[in-house]
Amino acid sequence: MAHEHKLEIFRGLVKFKSNITKIWGIFLFLSIVTVIEVAFGIVKPDFLIDNTFLAMKLLNWIFIILTLVKAYYITWDFMHMRDETKGLRRSVVWTAIFLICYLVLILLIEGDYIYEVYKSGFVKFDF
Amino acid sequence: METTVAKTGTEGKTWGGGNQPLRASYGKMMMWFFIVSDALTFSGFLASYGFSRFKFVDAWPIADQVFTHFPFLHGVDAPMYYVAFMTFILIFSSVTMVLAVDAGHHMKQKKVILYMFLTIIGGAIFVGSQAWEWNTFIKGDYGAVETKGGKILQFLDTDGKRVAIRDFAVTLPTARDTHENKNGVWFQSEPETQTSFSYEEVKAGFLAKENLLVRVQYKDENGEHIVLSREASLDKINHDGKLVVEGANLRHNEYGTPLFADFFFFITGFHGFHVFSGVLINIIVFFNVVIGTYEKRGSYEMVEKVGLYWHFVDLVWVFVFTFFYLV
Numbered sequence: 001m002a003h004e005h006k007l008e009i010f011r012g013l014v015k016f017k018s019n020i021t022k023i024w025g026i027f028l029f030l031s032i033v034t035v036i037e038v039a040f041g042i043v044k045p046d047f048l049i050d051n052t053f054l055a056m057k058l059l060n061w062i063f064i065i066l067t068l069v070k071a072y073y074i075t076w077d078f079m080h081m082r083d084e085t086k087g088l089r090r091s092v093v094w095t096a097i098f099l100i101c102y103l104v105l106i107l108l109i110e111g112d113y114i115y116e117v118y119k120s121g122f123v124k125f126d127f
Numbered sequence: 128m129e130t131t132v133a134k135t136g137t138e139g140k141t142w143g144g145g146n147q148p149l150r151a152s153y154g155k156m157m158m159w160f161f162i163v164s165d166a167l168t169f170s171g172f173l174a175s176y177g178f179s180r181f182k183f184v185d186a187w188p189i190a191d192q193v194f195t196h197f198p199f200l201h202g203v204d205a206p207m208y209y210v211a212f213m214t215f216i217l218i219f220s221s222v223t224m225v226l227a228v229d230a231g232h233h234m235k236q237k238k239v240i241l242y243m244f245l246t247i248i249g250g251a252i253f254v255g256s257q258a259w260e261w262n263t264f265i266k267g268d269y270g271a272v273e274t275k276g277g278k279i280l281q282f283l284d285t286d287g288k289r290v291a292i293r294d295f296a297v298t299l300p301t302a303r304d305t306h307e308n309k310n311g312v313w314f315q316s317e318p319e320t321q322t323s324f325s326y327e328e329v330k331a332g333f334l335a336k337e338n339l340l341v342r343v344q345y346k347d348e349n350g351e352h353i354v355l356s357r358e359a360s361l362d363k364i365n366h367d368g369k370l371v372v373e374g375a376n377l378r379h380n381e382y383g384t385p386l387f388a389d390f391f392f393f394i395t396g397f398h399g400f401h402v403f404s405g406v407l408i409n410i411i412v413f414f415n416v417v418i419g420t421y422e423k424r425g426s427y428e429m430v431e432k433v434g435l436y437w438h439f440v441d442l443v444w445v446f447v448f449t450f451f452y453l454v
Contacts, residue, residue, distance in 0.1 A: 027222045038211040067449040078225045078438040088149040100170040107174045111181030
């Protein structure tokens with residue numbers, strides 16, 4: 001069985017010598033990202049909380065983007081998605097991403113709608 | 128090899144069998160099928176969590192104020208450090224898993240054994256940490272009062288520090304005790320599900336101490352829970368309070384809305400169950416490696432397949448971590 005691994009990450013910016021050094025490199029990268037997330041979660045800088053982009057706090061944008069970055073490297077390098085054929089990669093990733101985005105979009109819009117109904121409707125339930 | 132791969136003698140011909148669509152073996156392909164469907168299950172849970180949170184967006188508990196404990200550090204406010212630790216454990220066990228897969232590619236049995244073992248240990252530590260986290264969450268810390276409308280009132284002193292109900296509740300002789308069989312009918316006892324103080328006791332203690340304030344679930348524009356003035360607090364306690372809540376279960380939750388506890392138990396529980404079954408499968412594969420099954424088979428693909436599952440569990444945790452503890 002041949003097991004060629006693509007050893008470049010960051011679009012070829014970093015190229016590892018062997019698969020094992022690549023694994024440790026990815027681990028280092030994921031750890032740094034996690035440390036950044038936790039640090040932001042504890043410090044919570046004011047300007048990231050006060051400013052919003054598309055109705056979401058900048059801090060939450062940072063968390064979600066960093067999460068997606070982590071998810072990308074776990075899937076691509078730990079699960080060897082980088083070495084799979086294009087067809088397999090697309091049928092797994094695009095299917096999941098499309099369905100998840102759709103579900104999240106619908107449920108969050110609906111949740112926000114119910115929130116508005118509770119807030120401005122006639123039902124008084126705060127007692 | 129013979130046991131897993133059937134040769135038909137017509138390899139190489141398109142319809143002769145033995146093809147691997149997308150150049151992935153049958154087992155790996157099915158693992159990807161499973162992972163996609165399981166990912167959708169988890170996103171269903173997380174999306175419904177988001178739905179409920181958006182529904183009560185101005186009254187949702189703040190994770191930093193809920194998960195503040197660290198083992199062996201009592202009374203120290205340590206938000207999120209423990210979850211961060213758990214995240215590291217899981218990422219690290221993912222690393223050892225992928226190292227095991229790599230060693231399997233090079234047919235190094237000894238190394239596969241070592242790395243599989245480390246992976247199992249990492250998984251076990253993670254499940255144990257989750258049990259500890261659940262235990263802390265269920266037991267609770269400060270206690271709270273639930274109103275007639277099902278809202279949670281928490282207690283602070285005038286400096287803004289949390290106060291536990293055990294620190295100010297008085298003991299009233301009229302309060303009902305847990306029935307124990309040594310005091311009453313010997314064949315009857317009741318489960319100790321009663322709170323340590325009755326509502327009347329907490330109320331009397333609250334009225335007696337001038338420096339206590341009530342914090343409600345609703346948040347101000349900065350996203351902090353609103354702390355009522357002493358007058359408004361007295362009004363709340365006198366008119367709305369109903370029962371004492373200590374810790375969390377599926378119906379009552381001292382940290383805020385019961386939905387938060389429900390989703391916590393359900394999502395982290397479902398994930399913990401995945402980790403647990405992952406550890407079991409890892410153990411099975413580990414022993415197969417030890418007795419040389421894959422060495423005889425000539426391929427360590429089984430390690431690769433269980434590795435895919437294990438990384439998936441790590442992947443899910445990355446999302447649970449973000450949406451439950453950070454955002």
